[in-house]
Amino acid sequence: MVRLGVNVDHVSTLREARKTYEPDPVAAAIAVEMAGADQVTIHLREDRRHIQNRDARLIREVVHTAMNLEMAMTPEMQEIALALHPDSITLVPEKREEITTEGGLDLINAGAIVNEVIGTMKSAGIKPCAFLDPDIEQIKQAAYLQFAAVEIHTGSYANAKGAEKAEELQKIKDTAIAVRHLGMIAHAGHGLDYHNVRAVAVIPEIEELNIGHSILARAVFVGLDVAVRDMLRLMGR
Numbered sequence: 001m002v003r004l005g006v007n008v009d010h011v012s013t014l015r016e017a018r019k020t021y022e023p024d025p026v027a028a029a030i031a032v033e034m035a036g037a038d039q040v041t042i043h044l045r046e047d048r049r050h051i052q053n054r055d056a057r058l059i060r061e062v063v064h065t066a067m068n069l070e071m072a073m074t075p076e077m078q079e080i081a082l083a084l085h086p087d088s089i090t091l092v093p094e095k096r097e098e099i100t101t102e103g104g105l106d107l108i109n110a111g112a113i114v115n116e117v118i119g120t121m122k123s124a125g126i127k128p129c130a131f132l133d134p135d136i137e138q139i140k141q142a143a144y145l146q147f148a149a150v151e152i153h154t155g156s157y158a159n160a161k162g163a164e165k166a167e168e169l170q171k172i173k174d175t176a177i178a179v180r181h182l183g184m185i186a187h188a189g190h191g192l193d194y195h196n197v198r199a200v201a202v203i204p205e206i207e208e209l210n211i212g213h214s215i216l217a218r219a220v221f222v223g224l225d226v227a228v229r230d231m232l233r234l235m236g237r
Contacts, residue, residue: 002201002235005039005068005189006032006228007212008059012050025051026058028224032215033065035228036237039087041210043070044080046094053080060084068210070131073113078120088127090151090187090210091117104133104153107141114145122146129187134168134175143182150179151187151210154200158191169199176205194218194234201235209235 011028015021029040040063042051060067066087071077072094081089091114093105107114107130121128129149132138134156142150152175157168172188179186188200189210201209211231219227 001237002206003038003208004036004228004232004235004237005041005066005208005210006037006215007041007043007070007189007210008032008216009043009050009212010216012052012055016050025055026062028216029059030062031224032228033063035225036232037065037228039066039068039208039210041068041070041090041212043092044077046072046074046076056080056084060086068129073110073117078117081121081126082124085124086126088129088149089121090129090131092131103155104131104135104138107132107138107145118145118147122148129185131189134171136175136178139175139178139182142179143184147184149185149187149208150175151189151208152176152179152206153190154188154192155190157200158193158196172200173203173205176203180205194230197231197234198236 008025008028011023011025015023040059042056042059044051044056068088068090069081069086070090070092073091091105118128127148129151130142130147131151131153133153152172157172160168176186185207186205187208188206192211193214215227215231
């Protein structure tokens with residue numbers, strides 16, 4: 001059974017557009033969990049464009065399933081992760097000018113800080129995951145660094161059309177096999193929606209999907225509970 005993590009960042013995006021108190025991502029975290037999600041995912045960005053420290057703290061308190069913190073490899077974020085103690089962290093690249101995360105980490109050229117973050121998180125009992133493009137060399141580096149899991153970046157697949165889409169899907173399948181072969185857990189996410197998720201959800205090696213924007217976009221029209229349940233159904237749940 002593939003687990004579903006729901007990213008509630010963009011509930012905060014809507015709130016921050018008016019710098020008010022609603023909608024509250026803490027309430028969203030409770031709602032998606034009640035709808036059957038296995039995990040709540042948040043990305044506490046350095047520029048705090050959506051999720052705020054207060055949100056992260058309260059979501060950690062109310063979530064009863066699992067919490068995944070997406071974060072950059074910075075000393076500040078390490079301190080916050082240790083204070084929050086999420087079930088897992090996913091290391092992602094971060095640029096202030098980007099609209100959303102544009103690609104996977106470059107672990108090969110990341111430097112010594114990666115070892116520091118992995119060691120710190122493991123010592124605290126927090127599972128470290130790396131957000132990576134479907135690139136076998138990057139996957140090998142993740143295994144060498146002893147990440148517990150890899151989240152395969154599915155953005156190129158989501159954006160592709162025609163024959164190119166099948167090629168991108170095959171890359172995801174091959175990468176998931178490599179992740180498992182190298183002793184790590186395979187996750188996937190980015191750009192997955194109600195039209196393209198099924199093909200990824202049925203890949204046997206993938207154990208978890210993290211989806212945010214598409215679920216929240218549908219929730220505007222049908223409500224968060226229905227949107228989550230619709231996604232779970234497409235995932236074969």
